[in-house]
Amino acid sequence: MKPVRAVLIGAGQRGSEAYAPYALKYPDQLQFVAVAEPDEQRRSRFALTHAIPREYCFESWEELMEHPQLGEAAIIATQDWLHTRPAIAALKKGYHVLLEKPMATRPEECRQLVEESEKNERQLHICHVLRYTRHARKMREIVQSGILGEIIDVDHRENVSFWHMAHSYVRGNWRNSEQSSPMILAKCCHDLDILPWILGQWPIRLSSSGELTHFRADKAPVKTPERCVEGCPIEKECPYSAIHVYVEMLPFWHSYSQTCTNPVNKAIIAEYMRRPVLIRFLARFFPSLKQVTEYKGWPLTVLTQDPTPEKVFQAIQSGPYGRCVYHCDNDVVDHQVVSMQFEQGTTVTLTMHGHSHIEHRSTRIEGTRGRLMGVLGNGGGWITVEEHRSRKKKFIDTSPPVGEGHGGGDIQLMAEFVNAVREGGYPENIQRAAREALFSHLLAFAAEEARLQKKVIEISHEEFFA
Numbered sequence: 168m169k170p171v172r173a174v175l176i177g178a179g180q181r182g183s184e185a186y187a188p189y190a191l192k193y194p195d196q197l198q199f200v201a202v203a204e205p206d207e208q209r210r211s212r213f214a215l216t217h218a219i220p221r222e223y224c225f226e227s228w229e230e231l232m233e234h235p236q237l238g239e240a241a242i243i244a245t246q247d248w249l250h251t252r253p254a255i256a257a258l259k260k261g262y263h264v265l266l267e268k269p270m271a272t273r274p275e276e277c278r279q280l281v282e283e284s285e286k287n288e289r290q291l292h293i294c295h296v297l298r299y300t301r302h303a304r305k306m307r308e309i310v311q312s313g314i315l316g317e318i319i320d321v322d323h324r325e326n327v328s329f330w331h332m333a334h335s336y337v338r339g340n341w342r343n344s345e346q347s348s349p350m351i352l353a354k355c356c357h358d359l360d361i362l363p364w365i366l367g368q369w370p371i372r373l374s375s376s377g378e379l380t381h382f383r384a385d386k387a388p389v390k391t392p393e394r395c396v397e398g399c400p401i402e403k404e405c406p407y408s409a410i411h412v413y414v415e416m417l418p419f420w421h422s423y424s425q426t427c428t429n430p431v432n433k434a435i436i437a438e439y440m441r442r443p444v445l446i447r448f449l450a451r452f453f454p455s456l457k458q459v460t461e462y463k464g465w466p467l468t469v470l471t472q473d474p475t476p477e478k479v480f481q482a483i484q485s486g487p488y489g490r491c492v493y494h495c496d497n498d499v500v501d502h503q504v505v506s507m508q509f510e511q512g513t514t515v516t517l518t519m520h521g522h523s524h525i526e527h528r529s530t531r532i533e534g535t536r537g538r539l540m541g542v543l544g545n546g547g548g549w550i551t552v553e554e555h556r557s558r559k560k561k562f563i564d565t566s567p568p569v570g571e572g573h574g575g576g577d578i579q580l581m582a583e584f585v586n587a588v589r590e591g592g593y594p595e596n597i598q599r600a601a602r603e604a605l606f607s608h609l610l611a612f613a614a615e616e617a618r619l620q621k622k623v624i625e626i627s628h629e630e631f632f633a
């Protein structure tokens with residue numbers, strides 16, 4: 168079978184780093200034949216990596232879409248506010264589309280996307296990567312097996328670490344809800360997608376509360392300068408210091424080690440945090456250690472396309488990621504709770520907050536026969552299942568292989584997308600998954616409305632899944 172020919176719209180962080188490497192790893196399955204990207208450096212780097220001829224390198228999605236269809240698939244990884252127009256153009260042109268989440272930043276645009284996909288009978292896959300993780304799939308399997316009995320209550324937490332919050336939602340691209348999206352949509356459309364999917368039932372009612380409590384000028388502990396490197400008097404103690412987060416990288420590695428289930432990797436990271444000089448020395452003889460000592464991945468690649476220590480330092484001296492967290496133009500919440508009632512009576516709370524010590528999601532599912540607890544972080548994940556009567560406890564390691572992003576969800580999503588495009592057509596399960604994605608987005612919009620207007624909202628799923 169020939170490889171799927173794909174065009175990439177938006178060769179940024181996600182497009183070029185999370186999804187495109189699949190084509191390099193499995194060239195017999197996926198090949199990039201064109202790229203649309205306004206940033207010259209990103210465009211040429213992508214073209215070079217994927218051997219794309221000059222005439223198929225475009226400066227914008229509009230130019231690419233003026234061209235006759237170039238392949239079977241379009242991968243769209245532009246920023247949140249630039250999803251709808253290129254995706255609709257691609258669907259109309261005949262491409263099967265893989266579209267980053269959130270599908271769109273307004274409910275009517277999300278609906279329009281699904282309508283266009285159905286009208287044109289082109290597949291629309293939304294990058295809800297959690298669904299593709301071994302972790303979420305295992306939780307679903309356990310719940311659906313009945314071993315926990317009837318599910319009474321779920322406490323699901325999206326524990327965004329303090330440094331990730333500062334990076335993405337205070338200094339970064341998702342800091343301002345008008346310019347991007349409300350945080351409950353940007354961060355939790357994944358969670359709102361998997362909860363009904365794991366439980367096999369739909370929410371019927373929700374309410375929500377939350378606010379931006381900490382990252383505001385009036386919460387600065389002392390008078391701080393605009394940037395961490397401008398002689399900030401609390402730089403050495405502030406957890407959000409850009410030097411601490413991006414140069415020393417200690418919070419990142421700490422988070423990683425706390426959720427890592429591989430004892431060797433865990434020990435290496437712990438040792439690196441204690442004695443970086445020793446591990447750097449050993450990396451000369453054991454090159455695999457350079458994955459840690461010379462780490463150049465997210466979030467550094469957001470600061471600079473070439474994250475050498477010098478470039479990273481330059482970026483925090485002059486770019487947005489060096490700003491004091493108390494002097495940014497952010498307005499998104501730093502904590503929000505969504506409280507839901509599901510159709511079979513299950514109560515579910517989704518807590519999202521940006522002050523977690525380590526980056527992870529945690530899930531507690533309480534049933535009439537047992538309890539499930541799950542943790543998924545950037546180092547790995549696990550699930551425990553305990554039966555009430557026998558008190559038997561089962562531990563399941565759900566960690567993906569080292570280096571696989573989003574608990575292994577990124578690569579599995581690509582594998583299933585490529586497979587679906589290869590099989591072609593417009594299968595019912597893919598149409599349904601797009602509708603479920605739409606539903607999760609509408610839940611996020613409802614949660615935001617409930618928070619802002621302090622009201623309880625009744626939810627109906629009938630129109631989606633007749």
Ligand SMILES: NC(=O)c1ccc[n+]([C@@H]2O[C@H](COP(=O)([O-])OP(=O)(O)OC[C@H]3O[C@@H](n4cnc5c(N)ncnc54)[C@H](O)[C@@H]3O)[C@@H](O)[C@H]2O)c1
Pocket residue numbers: 176177178179180181182203204205206209226227228229244245246247248249267268269294295296353573
């Ligand atoms: N699935 C996930 O878990 C996940 C995780 C992180 C981010 N995201 C989402 O992925 C999307 C991309 O995020 P990112 O961090 O890669 O952003 P990014 O800014 O790094 O990349 C977006 C790219 O789109 C390009 N672009 C802008 N205008 C364009 C145009 N007219 N035509 C073509 N390209 C254009 C930009 O130059 C940039 O390179 C966002 O919607 C984000 O919310 C999803």
